[in-house]
Amino acid sequence: MRPGDIVLMYCQSPRSYIHSIWRVVVPGYNDPYFYFYSMVKIGWPIKVPHIRFSEIAKHPLLGKKPIVRGKFQAATGSTFSIEEYDAILELMKSKDFDVDILPMPSRIEKALTLELNNERDVEIMLLEPLLEKLGFTENDWIRQFVVRMGRGQRNYPDYVLGGNPKHGEETAVALVECKYHIDRQATLIDAFRQAKSYALRLQSELFVLADKQGVWIFLKRKNEFSCDNYHYKNWTELSNPDVLHELSLVIGKRVINNLISKSKSKSKSKRDKVMHK
DSSP: OOTTOEEEEEEOSSSOEEEEEEEEOSOOEEOTTSTTOEEOOEEEEEEEEEEEHHHHHHSTTGGGSHHHHTTTTTOTTOOOOHHHHHHHHHHHHTTTOOGGGSOOOOOHHHHOOOOOOSHHHHIIIIIHHHHHHTTOOGGGEEESOOEEETTTEEEOOSEEEEEEOOTTOOEEEEEEEEOSOOOSHHHHHHHHHHHHHHHHHTTOSEEEEEOSSEEEEEEOBTTBOOTTOOEEEETTGGGSHHHHHHHHHHHSHHHHHHHHHHHHHHHHHHHHHHHHO
């Protein structure tokens, strides 16, 4: 779960009903010292009129949901689509409740009319246009950059910026790994580990994960990357010029060019030291 995500608080005892709406305040994390292990902190609660289980079960859309048919057993962490959340809001409206005070999800599914069927669609229709808005051209990135890891094993980061493909000296200032859909924390962690291995091998300063919903930007801190330390923006947010400018300050062409210059200066300094010795 990510900061800003909407949480439906459902009470099972002594009565079964939706009790309140909350927001996630920090990214979900694992606590090895806590019984339930997976943790998330929530806040900003808004109490809502009780939406009883019987009302949910009778609803033509909500009643088909597997966790509803299972009477909300082991429902913690289950996701609701935008349409399902809208249906719950309609039930609240029927009780004369002002739903305008409730948080509204970003209309990613409605705002994006693109037909995205696979990872390559995400690259062509979303990622590459974003890179162009950040000032890059096709000449600025290398797709399917060859990285040799271990015993000659070849790996292929989807995109690299500021890349040096010279055999044995492969480096990249930044890289982007594209997925079709990062739909849960476990998938995010797997994608993070894959991209992190490339970034450390290429001595990158940052890397990006992208899917059909948005982008995660991970910056190196103290020569390391952390799965809990990232900036996330969805594609709807990125259509806002202010948000796009904010992103350009992290991974825009000017920033990448500055990092390339610093990298070249470090390399030259190392060579000079070797020659001096």
